[in-house]
Amino acid sequence: MNGPAYNFAYLDEQTKRMIRRAILKAIAIPGYQVPFASREMPMPYGWGTGGVQVTASILGPDDILKVIDQGSDDTINAVSIRKFFVKTAGVRTTTTTVEATVIQTRHRIPETALHEGQILVFQVPIPEPLRFLEPRETETRRMHALQEYGLMHVKLYEDISRHGEIATSYAYPVKVDGRYVMDPSPTPKFDNPKMNDCPALQLFGAGREKRIYAIPPYTQVVSLDFEDHPFAPYRFDGTCALCSATDSYLDEVITDDRGSRMFVCSDTDHCATRRTHGHGASSLCPQDEGEKNGLRAGPGAAP
Amino acid sequence: MYVAVKGGERAIENAHALLAAVRRGNPWVPELGIDQISEQLTLAVDRVMSEGSLYDRELAALAIKQARGDLIEAIFLVRAYRTTLRRFGTAAPLDTAAMDIRRRISATFKDLPGGQVLGPTFDYTYRLLDHGLAGPATQVSASLPEGQKSIRIDGPGRGDSPSTPSPCREGLPDALSPLAPCEIAAFPRVTDLLANDDLIEPSPISEAQAGDLTREPLSFPAGRDVRLQNLARGDEGFLLALGYSTQRGYGRTHPFAGEIRFGEVEVEMFAEEVGFAIPLGRVAVTECQSINQFRGTATQAPRFTRGYGLAFGQCERKAIAMALVDRALRAHDLGEEIKAPAQDEEFVLSHSDNVQATGFVEHLKLPHYVDFQSELGLVRRLRESFAASSGRERGVGIAEVAE
Numbered sequence: 133m134n135g136p137a138y139n140f141a142y143l144d145e146q147t148k149r150m151i152r153r154a155i156l157k158a159i160a161i162p163g164y165q166v167p168f169a170s171r172e173m174p175m176p177y178g179w180g181t182g183g184v185q186v187t188a189s190i191l192g193p194d195d196i197l198k199v200i201d202q203g204s205d206d207t208i209n210a211v212s213i214r215k216f217f218v219k220t221a222g223v224r225t226t227t228t229t230v231e232a233t234v235i236q237t238r239h240r241i242p243e244t245a246l247h248e249g250q251i252l253v254f255q256v257p258i259p260e261p262l263r264f265l266e267p268r269e270t271e272t273r274r275m276h277a278l279q280e281y282g283l284m285h286v287k288l289y290e291d292i293s294r295h296g297e298i299a300t301s302y303a304y305p306v307k308v309d310g311r312y313v314m315d316p317s318p319t320p321k322f323d324n325p326k327m328n329d330c331p332a333l334q335l336f337g338a339g340r341e342k343r344i345y346a347i348p349p350y351t352q353v354v355s356l357d358f359e360d361h362p363f364a365p366y367r368f369d370g371t372c373a374l375c376s377a378t379d380s381y382l383d384e385v386i387t388d389d390r391g392s393r394m395f396v397c398s399d400t401d402h403c404a405t406r407r408t409h410g411h412g413a414s415s416l417c418p419q420d421e422g423e424k425n426g427l428r429a430g431p432g433a434a435p
Numbered sequence: 436m437y438v439a440v441k442g443g444e445r446a447i448e449n450a451h452a453l454l455a456a457v458r459r460g461n462p463w464v465p466e467l468g469i470d471q472i473s474e475q476l477t478l479a480v481d482r483v484m485s486e487g488s489l490y491d492r493e494l495a496a497l498a499i500k501q502a503r504g505d506l507i508e509a510i511f512l513v514r515a516y517r518t519t520l521r522r523f524g525t526a527a528p529l530d531t532a533a534m535d536i537r538r539r540i541s542a543t544f545k546d547l548p549g550g551q552v553l554g555p556t557f558d559y560t561y562r563l564l565d566h567g568l569a570g571p572a573t574q575v576s577a578s579l580p581e582g583q584k585s586i587r588i589d590g591p592g593r594g595d596s597p598s599t600p601s602p603c604r605e606g607l608p609d610a611l612s613p614l615a616p617c618e619i620a621a622f623p624r625v626t627d628l629l630a631n632d633d634l635i636e637p638s639p640i641s642e643a644q645a646g647d648l649t650r651e652p653l654s655f656p657a658g659r660d661v662r663l664q665n666l667a668r669g670d671e672g673f674l675l676a677l678g679y680s681t682q683r684g685y686g687r688t689h690p691f692a693g694e695i696r697f698g699e700v701e702v703e704m705f706a707e708e709v710g711f712a713i714p715l716g717r718v719a720v721t722e723c724q725s726i727n728q729f730r731g732t733a734t735q736a737p738r739f740t741r742g743y744g745l746a747f748g749q750c751e752r753k754a755i756a757m758a759l760v761d762r763a764l765r766a767h768d769l770g771e772e773i774k775a776p777a778q779d780e781e782f783v784l785s786h787s788d789n790v791q792a793t794g795f796v797e798h799l800k801l802p803h804y805v806d807f808q809s810e811l812g813l814v815r816r817l818r819e820s821f822a823a824s825s826g827r828e829r830g831v832g833i834a835e836v837a838e
Contacts, residue, residue, distance in 0.1 A: 138519070167652040172518040176511065177794025179801065202805045206443045209801050215444070239805045257795070268781055270655045295817050301809035320809040340791045342652035368812055384808055398805055 141188040141221040147171055151189040151344070155335060158346035163308030164276070165259050170342040180213055180238060181339030183255035187236045190251060190335070191217065196224045198232035203240035203381065203398035210238070227401050239302075241323040243380050243402040246332035248349065254317040256338035259345065261305045261315040281313050284356065292361055301366060307354045308347055322365045322381045327353040372397045374413050375406035458503050472496035481719075481748025482506055486789065487513030488649075488668050490718050490747055507670075511790045518649070525644070527703045527712050531722050531745075532624050534698040538749075541625045542692040543726060549622035554697060555749070625694040626724045626741060635726060635739040655781050662764055662784060663757075667745060669787030671753045677777040678759035686775030688762045689728035690742065697721040697749050721746050723754035727762050730769060740769060 139145065147169075154168035173181040191197065197217055201210040205227040213236060214225050226232050229244040236253040246252060262272040265283045275281070284305060291299040298304075304321035308314045316324060317336060327334060327347060334347040347353060357363035368382050373394040380402055382395040397403035459466065473480050473496035483495040487510045495513060502508035538554025541547055553559075629635040639659070646661040653661065666674060681688055699719050703712040723744035731737030742762025744754035763777040776782055786792060 144519070167654065169650050169652055172511075172514045172649075172790065174515045176797065177791045178796075178798030179794065181794075202802050207802050208443050208447060211443045211447055238801075239803070257798070269785075270781060296820055297816075299813060299817070301813040302806040318803075318806050320805055322809070340795055366809060366812055368808070381805070382808070383804055384811065398808075 138220055140193070141191045141217065141223075142174075143171065143185065143188045147185075148189040151185055154344045155186065155189065155346065158335070158344050159333070159348050161312075162347055162351050163306075163312030163314040163345060165338075165343040165345045167342055168344050170339045173339065175212070175216070177340035178257060180209060180236070180255035182337030182341075182344070183236050183238070183253050183339075184213060184216065184337075185339055186253050186335050186337035186344060187217065187234060188221075190253075191221055191223060191234060193221070193223065195233045196226050196231055198226050198229065198235045198401075199237075200235065200240060200242070200399075200401075201238040202383075203242075203402075204400040206400065228405070229401050239318050239320075240381070240398060241319060241326045243397070243399040244405070245326075246330055248331040250332040252330075252332050252334045254319075254334065254336045256315070256317045256336045256341070256343070258303075259315055259336065259338040259341050259343040261303075261313050276312060279311070281307075284313060285358075288356060288358070292358070298357070298361065298363075304363075305356050307356060309351050310354075313356070314345060314347075314353075320366070320381060321355065321363075322367050324353070324355045324363070325365055329353075368395060370395045372403060372406075375403045375411045376413065377403065377406055377411070458501070467500055469493060469496045469500060472499050478749060479504075479506060479509075481746070481750050482671060482753070483509045483513055484748055485746040485750050485753060486510045486668055486670065487517065489513050489517040507789050507793050511793070514790055524704050526715065527705055529700045529702065529718075529720065531696065531700055531720070532622070532627065534622065534696055534700045534720075534722075535717075536622050536696060537698040537719075539622055539694065539696040539698070540692075541694045543625060543694075547623075547625060547628065556751075622696070624696075624724065626726065629693075629726070629739065633736075633738060636741060638741070653784060655784075656767070657780060657784060659761075659765070659768075662780065663743065663745075663761060665784045665787055666757045666760055669757070670789035670792065671750070671756070673787050673789070673792075674756040674760050675752060677763070677783060678756035680775065681759050681763045681777045686763045686766065686773075686778040688725075688740075688742065688759065690725040690759055690762065691727075692755060693724045693726035693741075695721065695723045695751055695754065697751070719748050721748065721750050721754045723751070723758040725755075725758040725762055740765070 141148075143151070151168055154166045158164065158166045170182065170185060173184055175181060175184065187197070197214065199205065199210045199214040199217075201207040201213075204210060205214075217223055218225060229235065229242040230247070232250065234251050234253060235242065235246075236255070238255045241252065260269070260272050262275055262281075262284065265287055266272050266275065275283070288298050288300070291297070300321070302320045303315055303318040304324055306314050306316055306324060306327065316327060329350055329352065330347070331349050333349050336343075336345045338344070355363040367379075368384070370382055371378050372380060372382060374396050377397055380397045380399060383398045384393050384395055386393050397406075473492045476496075476499065479499055480492055480495045483498055483506055484490055484492065487495065487498070489495070491513075494516065495509065498509035498512040499506065502512060536549070536552055536554075538556060539549065539552040541551065626635055626638065630637055641660075643660075646658055646664065648661055648664055653665070657665070680686070682690070697719070699717045701717055702715045704715055705712045721744075723742075725742035725744075727740045727742055729737040729739045740762065742758035742760075742765070744757030744759075744761065746753045746757070760777055760783060763775070764780055764783060766773050766778040767780070771778070773779060
């Protein structure tokens with residue numbers, strides 16, 4: 133980013149205005165995918181260009197930005213996007229969920245409950261929840277317009293008949309405000325309930341597919357299910373080896389080639405905050421804070 | 436481990452430093468100059484300009500150097516730069532009939548006004564490795580005579596009588612005798628010659644502002660203007676495969692290369708202040724017009740149809756493939772049955788862009804362990820219930836829950 137000086141948050145103001153219009157429309161029609169003239173960004177499509185454009189358009193100089201990927205502030209994608217905004221916008225950044233005004237995320241919703249005034253920006257690969265049932269945009273737009281979601285229910289039913297349960301574990305479809313079926317981006321379905329009645333504004337940006345959609349604060353978001361097969365968020369039944377949390381979404385870390393593994397919080401801020409508040413590792417599990425050589429095996433953590 | 440560990444930031448910086456070193460390669464080998472790339476890897480530069488949709492040889496050459504010769508990466512660099520540029524207007528349509536011809540061939544007529552101009556082409560070379568190129572250059576024999584920028588082989592229009600038999604008409608390399616660049620005015624387009632007799636559908640004329648999919652999201656059905664823009668930016672390999680598929684029967688269009696021309700054209704822009712179009716400069720382009728099988732109706736006499744391809748620089752493969760795909764995509768407009776991938780507008784236009792495609796394909800390198808963890812949990816659960824039920828039912832198989 134040396135050489136030419138770029139506008140605040142990289143995008144020019146005309147482009148930001150175009151994107152803000154799309155965002156406003158998306159907020160006005162919760163769950164509806166608004167086409168927008170997505171720009172080529174200096175990072176590859178598929179690496180969060182939609183989220184980056186949304187964030188760039190809403191960011192102000194006083195904002196405090198948090199960027200996570202897979203729940204973590206330190207994964208390569210999160211680091212690279214955070215650095216991008218530090219460089220182009222000079223905004224303050226944080227890893228603390230409660231402190232952030234804008235949180236850009238890939239594949240997770242923070243464990244810490246969001247509050248009013250915060251904006252959660254999702255990076256979306258395929259915005260169309262019906263895409264893998266019907267590949268044609270012309271068809272899926274018509275299906276949304278007519279609220280013709282039978283195909284989706286058939287798919288979920290077929291899952292049950294084949295596997296005994298709905299075999300969708302992430303990007304689990306939701307219905308927003310009783311109208312549009314929406315793809316929550318590839319978050320694990322564990323996170324779906326957090327979208328419902330959320331005090332924060334949730335924005336979704338799909339750069340390659342050129343779509344923006346939104347869930348305004350305090351909007352009803354229902355995961356699709358059947359009366360006799362109600363939606364159930366999945367979580368591995370275990371405790372975090374670092375902070376002993378029993379209610380957070382866990383990552384599985386393979387620790388050797390003989391089947392040993394441990395489970396740790398996917399939300400690194402949540403985990404760190406708990407540890408500063410005195411929640412230690414489970415007694416069976418010696419830790420080295422995961423700082424250098426990866427995370428040590430905890431015999432107590434193996435299933 | 437590349438995730439889940441603190442220190443990702445430093446790892447990224449180290450990776451970038453390593454990349455810079457690997458890009459440079461052995462420091463004892465002289466560094467590649469931008470001018471060397473733009474002068475000696477001309478076709479790579481042309482492709483990057485075309486698919487990057489930015490006509491700038493130096494920037495394209497820089498991108499190729501920075502991308503270590505990965506042309507899609509170079510195209511991406513150029514695109515990301517281009518999108519930041521301010522737009523100050525729209526040029527008038529290029530007049531390719533007034534092209535300063537460097538190469539012009541027709542596969543449909545043995546001779547035609549202006550003649551066949553072979554120009555710089557691999558077409559008639561024997562594909563034998565030239566070991567003479569491996570060593571240091573001995574002489575500058577490859578350069579054109581006395582500052583001439585192109586090679587013209589054909590006679591008509593250079594003062595010769597148009598009926599003079601031209602050596603290149605046989606298309607043989609032994610006819611090659613470098614002559615002055617062709618400065619004759621008349622290189623009428625083959626399709627225009629056919630159109631004079633109404634043998635081919637007219638070239639569509641429109642006063643409407645052409646669409647721009649870098650400013651408006653693609654929507655379907657797309658107009659031909661947007662389709663052509665999409666194809667012009669589209670990946671050469673993708674168009675090549677699709678064009679090839681039409682030749683093999685997947686949406687056959689019976690094409691002839693009516694004309695392929697390569698040369699420089701003037702870019703003009705209408706200036707409100709002075710009331711006329713002012714020249715901005717010249718760009719080299721390759722144009723291909725295909726002549727495809729005729730159609731007629733009860734009310735209309737049969738005539739040939741067209742496919743169109745245009746690319747910056749000398750990108751013949753791209754231009755021909757583009758013309759084939761353009762024609763295939765007109766199936767709907769021409770009332771043809773749509774049954775092949777190349778005829779499917781949504782399929783072609785949604786997947787032609789290599790910057791988009793490479794981004795999404797390569798994003799699989801990003802961590803997905805949160806999703807994968809969900810799937811892992813699900814598969815384990817399903818396997819447990821499978822084991823439980825097959826234990827119960829002695830190999831009867833999975834319980835048919837929903838029945």
